[in-house]
Amino acid sequence: MIEVKNLTKHYGDKKAVNNISFTVEDGEILGFLGPNGAGKSTTMNMLTGYISSTSGSALINGVDILDDPIKAKANIGYLPEIPPLYVDMTVKAYLNFIFDLKKCKLPRKSHLKDVCDLCRITDVSDRIIKHLSKGYKQRVGLAQALVGNPPVLILDEPTVGLDPKQIIEIRNLIKKLGKNHTVILSSHILSEVQAVCDRVIIINKGQVAADDTEANLSKKVSNDHRLILRIEGDRNAIVAELKKISGMKYVRAEMEREAGVYEYEVEAKEGIDVRRDINKICTANGWPILMMQSAELTLEDIFLKITMGEGIEHLSPAGADRKTVKKIEKQLPPDTKITFEPESKDGGNK
Amino acid sequence: MGAIFRRELGSFFSSSIAYVFLASFYLVSGYFFCNLTLGNASSDMSGMFSSLLLIIVVLIPILTMKSFSEEKRQKTDQGLLTAPVSLGGIVLGKYFAVVVMYIMGISIVFLYALVLSYFGDVAWNMVVANYFALLLLGCAFISVGMMISSLTENQIVAAVVSFFALLFMYLLDVIASYVKFEFLADVLNSLSYFNKFYEFTCGLFNLTSVLYYISTAVIFNFLTIRIFERRRWS
Structure with missing residues (x-):
């Protein structure tokens, strides 16, 4: 002991x-x-x-x-x-x-x-x-x-x-x-x-x-309804459309993963399932959804939330890495694109 | 203490240090024996003994340079300091390993005395007294070298600083002869390691000298322990 x-x-x-x-x-x-x-x-x-x-x-x-x-x-x-x-x-x-x-x-x-x-x-x-x-x-x-x-x-x-x-x-x-x-x-x-x-x-x-x-x-850290999406199409239009869904708290475009494919983080109000609405909008606009997964809160998120304080309002797996990229992006000229693959933190054996 | 002693002694032989030390000591002491004793057709070995003093000033830093500096650099000290062993045990274990290496070196003088006994009468009690003095002086010098090694992470720095520290101790009486103030010169002379050693080579067995050498060894080993203690608290 x-x-x-x-x-x-x-x-x-x-x-x-x-x-x-x-x-x-x-x-x-x-x-x-x-x-x-x-x-x-x-x-x-x-x-x-x-x-x-x-x-x-x-x-x-x-x-x-x-x-x-x-x-x-x-x-x-x-x-x-x-x-x-x-x-x-x-x-x-x-x-x-x-x-x-x-x-x-x-x-x-x-x-x-x-x-x-x-x-x-x-x-x-x-x-x-x-x-x-x-x-x-x-x-x-x-x-x-x-x-x-x-x-x-x-x-x-x-x-x-x-x-x-x-x-x-x-x-x-x-x-x-x-x-x-x-x-x-x-x-x-x-x-x-x-x-x-x-x-x-x-x-x-x-x-x-x-x-x-x-x-x-x-x-302890409440697990709100969050999704991570990869959608092909015009970034700004997608964000604008998704924001219109009722009950949506925020939509945030992340970096470009493939050519023309951006990753999005969306969060709905608690208890509201927005997956069907997202699908509907994307189909209507001809934006293929390439990935949709729920962003479960991992220990990593809790860790970041605790060690970085309340400054972070949304978290996701590998959130820290993405944050760093965002910071770098801000300092670079607006046209610069950063291709970034977050390395698997645990060597892929979770 | 026993485990550290054995490992330390083993590491002298698994690295080349033991061989370098022993070979150079045998070579140089053999040269002095041939030149100063056999060459003069004398059975008096005291000339060789007083020359050996300078050799140990050069060679002891080789033995002590890595004792603590290398542990610190390789971070193995962390293993020792978190093991259920006292600091005194760690320091003394290493110290006696170096002393044993040193004894292996200087014991060659008995072989020389044996060679000499074929050609004439050897004053054996003189040889033993000289050997004893060389041993005690070595013990004092080793403790200084080890303390210096505990202050640095770099073996070379430890070796060079130890060499100059020992040289300074060796030359205390020479320095005293340059000092103008009589009082200071007296102090330096009475602290001189060489003067005390010289008495031995003349056949004088002085208990004060013995105590002086031993207390030097005790003090510097104690300082080494304190250095570790202090590092833990800082």
Whole structure:
């Protein structure tokens, strides 16, 4: 169990982490979510005793990390953002070193074999870490955290640099570990947190912006009736016509996806289904509808809504990317067209 | 501490540092032995011992340069500092690994003494006392080099700064001879590492010198620990 009370870290005048409090129960997987520089890693570094807090306390299984660091650290398996690997050692030698470093009491051979099997690094155990791929290095880093079977696992962006298949493997592994470990996992990949975690804490500018289960978070931000459309035809005319539909809250043209095909975001008043009306208008005007999908509110939207405040009145998947493009478009001469394909954020394995 | 010690010692041999250090130490000490002892047809090894002092000023930075700087650069220090080990354990584990490397180097003098014993009488207690002094002086110098290594992320910077720091310590009595103020010159002279070492090579076993070397090592190791402590709190 992890108890964090009013944890604060100042770097000079800058408050990297400001008064964070939360509790993680045994067997819970907590997702730490936040944009880069939000204070995720700083918080984790404080929890693991790598840096000290300016004020506040962090209790790992009832032991304060600053009062009795050695006892507290013995309960933690930590995978930092950059795995602490000695690249000139073989995987086996390195894990043996970690085993000694953590003063493990478990039977060495069988325990290390279990860890290697779990992280699927048995086949590379005799290779020098320097020569391993990024994915394997990350897995060795995870194995290092698992050595000694610590009850608390703190994983800082564990899937960074892995290919989609490996990401799924690691996620499944974390889920499995979550059954008998307390896990804190940080990520800026929203789908990851959605896929793995029981609970989500969103950190923004060093503060807890939200702390709830994923399901509750989705409920909190009302899911209005929104659609995303791709229609071929004159942009301005389409917007003008769609706006005429009764109950329509707004229509917004997004960027051009194909030649002459624009994407539109529309939102109707709650409880009003505008799909048939849209279809009717488009058919009447000879504008083929190439795509229509409901813009369900994802964790990403919630995340943006929370971290960016009320300034955003409409959200959609990959909304942030589109926003950036809009900003760039404004700065460019009006004729310039930007072709933009938002990359799939989770490597296409949601 | 044991785990860190073993890993550190292993890493000297898995990188080329151990071989470079040992080879250059054996080469240069062998040269001095041939030239100053065998060449003079003397069984007195003290000339070689006092020359070795300059060699360790050059070679110790090679051993200490990467001890902390490389950890910091590769971010492996994060693994050590979040492991259930005390800071003292980390610093001393690394320190003793370097000391053992150093001992492997300087112990060659016994081989030289053995060679010499075929040609004449060797004052064995002198050799042992000299060896002991060289060992203690090395322990002091290593602690300085390691502290400097803990201040930087760059091995080369650590090596160069350590070299000049050790050179300064080595030359304290020379610097003292240029100092006009008598008081200051006295202070520098009494701090001189070379003067104390020279006493040993003359056959004087001075407990003050022994304590001086040991306390230097203790102080600089303590400073290294404090540097880590401070970094955590800043």
